[in-house]
Amino acid sequence: MTATRLASVVLVLLTLCSTAVPDVARAETWEAVISATSPDGLGTATVHYQHLAAGDSPTAEEINDHIDAEANRAVTQAMWDGSTRRPWTFDASGRLTTWAITVSEVFTGVYNTAEPHMPMNRLGSVVCDTRSGIIISWDNLFSDKTAGLTRLGEQLETQVAAVASPTELRTWRRSGQFAPVDVNFKYWIPTREGVALQIPEVQFGRGLKVVIVPWSAISDLIAPEFLPITG
Structure with missing residues (x-):
């Protein structure tokens, strides 16, 4: 990305407080906004999302840094992918959730312009460990x-x-949609029921989808230090 495009990203944090509690996973929530205009003036991108109220907690601050990075990634991607011929918009929102030892955020957005197959849905997610602030990934x-x-x-x-x-299933098998590679499971969050896989546009047809994999189906493969994620 050029310096001009990077400079076009404006981060505005707005505070909207609820009841504060000392535990990071149950801390009060702040509202945040990232907005940007493309250098050619054709497009705008806006992401409304949620933060933890960091207070004096280094762990909460680190988690917020990871959440900010994902929101910035969504805006940056929109700038790269935005049409250079027609006006376009990208509007997204992020919802913060907590479960067990985690704070997670799912970002859902819509990119739209006057071109075929529009609008298109976009996804993003981040999962953080409330004990250390690190990102939890498949790795x-x-x-x-x-x-x-x-x-x-x-x-x-x-x-x-x-x-x-049967035809759809055969096609998806042949195209490797169930193969054990990161791109097939790029977006997810942990929930009470299990891993909520966030399925992006076109992986299995149009529209966003959610598939829950129960903890009981994968708990024997989870690293010991992360077993509390199963609740």
Whole structure:
């Protein structure tokens, strides 16, 4: 990205407080906004999302840094992908949730311009450990990443097969949509029920989808230090 594009990103943090409690995972929430205008003036991108109220907590500050980075990534991607011929908009929102030892945020957005196949939905997510502030990813969540992604792929295929036609399922298998590679499981958050896989536009047809993989299906593959994530 050029310096001009980077300079066009304006971060505005607005505070909107709820009841404060000392635990990071239950801290008060702040509202945040990132907005940008493309250098050619054709496009605008805005992301409304949520922060933890950091207070004096270095852990909360680190988590907020990770959340900010994901919001910035969404705006940056919109700037790179934005049309250079027609006016365009990108509007997104992020919702912060807590579960067990985690603070997570899912970003959902819509990119729109006067071109075919529009509008298009966009996704983003980040999962942080409330004990340390680090990002939890497949690399550290699973004791064996390949085994973990393989199990996720098996669970995903089982659930997709229940609602897809045989032709669709065959096509998705051949294109590797269930293969144990990061790109197939790029967006997710932990929930009470299990891993909520956030399925992006076109992976399994148009529209965003959510597939829940129960903790019981993957708990034997989770690294010991992250087992509390299962609740």
